[in-house]
Amino acid sequence: MSFFQDMIAVFKKRELVFIESYKESEYVYTFVFEKEKDLTWKAGQHGLFSITHKKVKNPTKPFTISSAPSENKIIN
Known part of the structure; x- marks a missing residue:
């Protein structure tokens, strides 16, 4: 990707479907x-x-x- 394509991706709004979350520690979660x-x-x-x-x-x-x-999912 070029710099311009990278910048467009930053500002492109998407709506993702939430599957689940995990509490890893007191202040850390995985989505x-x-x-x-x-x-x-x-x-x-x-x-x-x-x-x-x-x-x-x-x-x-x-x-x-x-x-x-x-992968078929996004893990944050």
């Missing part, structure tokens, strides 16, 4: 989402995710994508 067919990323990339829930005060946070691009 699992369904992967859209055309969604791609490189290992080690991160994204800005907004969690739309009334109990979340600051909904937009950066998350590291922990799953491989070849």
Whole structure:
């Protein structure tokens, strides 16, 4: 990807389907989402995710994508 394509991807809004979450420790959670067919990323990339829930005060946070691009789910 070129720099311009990378920047477009940063601002492209997507809605992911939540599957489940795990509490790893007191302050660490893992979130699992369904992967859209055309969604791609490189290992080690991160994204800005907004969690739309009334109990979340600051909904937009950066998350590291922990799953491989070849997997059928997105793990944050």
